[in-house]
Amino acid sequence: MNIMSELPAEEIRIIEFGEEDAKEISELFRQVWPLATEYPEHWRKKRMYTPEQIIEDMRSGNHYFGSRLQGSIVGLYKAIITEKGLYGEHQTVRPECRTSGLASAMYLQFAEYGIKHGCQRNYCNILVGQEVGERLMKKFGFVPWGAPFEQTEEMMVQMYERPLVKQFDATPKDL
Numbered sequence: 001m002n003i004m005s006e007l008p009a010e011e012i013r014i015i016e017f018g019e020e021d022a023k024e025i026s027e028l029f030r031q032v033w034p035l036a037t038e039y040p041e042h043w044r045k046k047r048m049y050t051p052e053q054i055i056e057d058m059r060s061g062n063h064y065f066g067s068r069l070q071g072s073i074v075g076l077y078k079a080i081i082t083e084k085g086l087y088g089e090h091q092t093v094r095p096e097c098r099t100s101g102l103a104s105a106m107y108l109q110f111a112e113y114g115i116k117h118g119c120q121r122n123y124c125n126i127l128v129g130q131e132v133g134e135r136l137m138k139k140f141g142f143v144p145w146g147a148p149f150e151q152t153e154e155m156m157v158q159m160y161e162r163p164l165v166k167q168f169d170a171t172p173k174d175l
């Protein structure tokens, strides 16, 4: 049974983590990524950041966002503002907490954060053929951006974008 309650994605609270959370984040990466067998092994190993790598990453402008349940981190992703927009990656949800809308809640917050910081778009790479990733892209109105490419050896991804500025221009009062 899923341990998350049936909360709508809009009601799951997404917060920003800090350097003090690096150890716990690293533990979650180490739990989830060995099991993500759709990805090549070398990539899965690379995704298991150490606490030191996470801290260094935060100091280089990466923001770590996610959620806690009963005090423990159950899911997160990282995002960075670039000249193209707000780039997100490394989305990771604890196996017991999947299909409850946690990733979806992060996508809502991804857009909100991008809008708040004047970013033109949200963008990310999705493994070609990954059902859950492609489903999330459709659900949140992302469109393919460019042609699929080999992000790393033997790993084809498709970049997707979701323009943020235009669609919200009409209702700035709602932001």
Ligand SMILES: CC(C)(COP(=O)(O)OP(=O)(O)OC[C@H]1O[C@@H](n2cnc3c(N)ncnc32)[C@H](O)[C@@H]1OP(=O)(O)O)[C@@H](O)C(=O)NCCC(=O)NCCS
Pocket (backbone or CB within 6 Å): 032, 036, 089, 090, 091, 092, 093, 094, 097, 098, 099, 100, 101, 102, 103, 104, 105, 125, 126, 127, 131, 132, 133, 135, 136, 139
């Ligand atoms: C990808 C991942 C973050 C999704 O997290 P999640 O919290 O389960 O996602 P959600 O609950 O928001 O589900 C999103 C949608 O996909 C569906 N879904 C979830 N897991 C799925 C799966 N394995 N296959 C197909 N559909 C799936 C959900 O039912 C939901 O559909 P709906 O919105 O139409 O109801 C999680 O599976 C994970 O951590 N995977 C391992 C790491 C990984 O692959 N990360 C992706 C990096 S880009």
